[in-house]
Amino acid sequence: MQLNAQHRASPCSSAKRNAVSANILVARSSCPVAAPFGGARPVVAMPPCRAHQFARRDGRRALAAVASGAAPAQLQPGSVSVVLLAGGVGKRMGASIPKQYLELRGQPIATYSLETFAHMPEVGEVVIVCDPSWRDIFEKRFAGLPSRLKFKWALPGPERQDSVFNGLQEVAPSAAIVAVHDSARPLVTPQDAARCMADGYSIGAAVLGVQVKPTIKEVDKELMVIKTLQRAKLWEVQTPQCIRPELLRAGFEMVKSQGLEVTDDVSIIEAMGMPVKITAGSYTNIKVTTPDDMAVAEKFLEEVPAAKQPVVAAA
Known part of the structure; x- marks a missing residue:
């Protein structure tokens, strides 16, 4: 999880400023330019400020169609591509298999969100990023899902961003929105997801989040308090x-x-x-990473509608 304090990092900043904003980005000056995203075509390096200018220009062009009215004002049915990240190892769970494949009330954790997205009219395809050895976990659920959906596969990378990049390569050219979701979050609701998709389409980018409840303090390396952060501005x-x-x-x-x-x-x-934009979500949309999280998720599932209960997989 990440705490977002509405901080915006600039690629043109000095190394010192990059270090301060390490919660957003970390410069990897020792890595070759094309090191991330193995298998991608080589990229010619350009000065950071120039790269930032090109990316910002391309981003503005990406939003111009909506602003000008050339694109539909609202998301159309089947126009969202979900990239479901299911390639994590889950070391903190201490289990013999990755956490997203552990059973929660008789159903693999990763398949809860698969079914949630599959029944949303906005979603036209799901790109599942996972090791090929785990594909059967998902394939067993396909028969019970809407036939209009397309399911695709992508390989996980060494880091999360590599997995997202690999999934992005499989997204249909006609997709209006890419919705990236951690499969270890089984309790996302279709209502929250739909609002986030709509916000992302109109703004360009949106993420579900909740306001931080505890008081958060910034400390130095000796754990001495530097200051208390303004809780009203902090979102998880x-x-x-x-x-x-x-x-x-x-x-x-x-x-x-x-x-x-x-x-x-x-x-x-x-x-x-x-x-x-932060789209206000639900505190129940937890990421299951520890045994304690499993217990909490079990409790939440006892209180949700029948739609969230396990769907019997085809034999």
């Missing part, structure tokens, strides 16, 4: 993160050209200087 970021595909592609070009590492998908858009 969730998924899905919904971005217009043209904008995300332009952002990845900038990320590759500078060898940047980003902590989440909308951080790429922030780095371009483009707007990102």
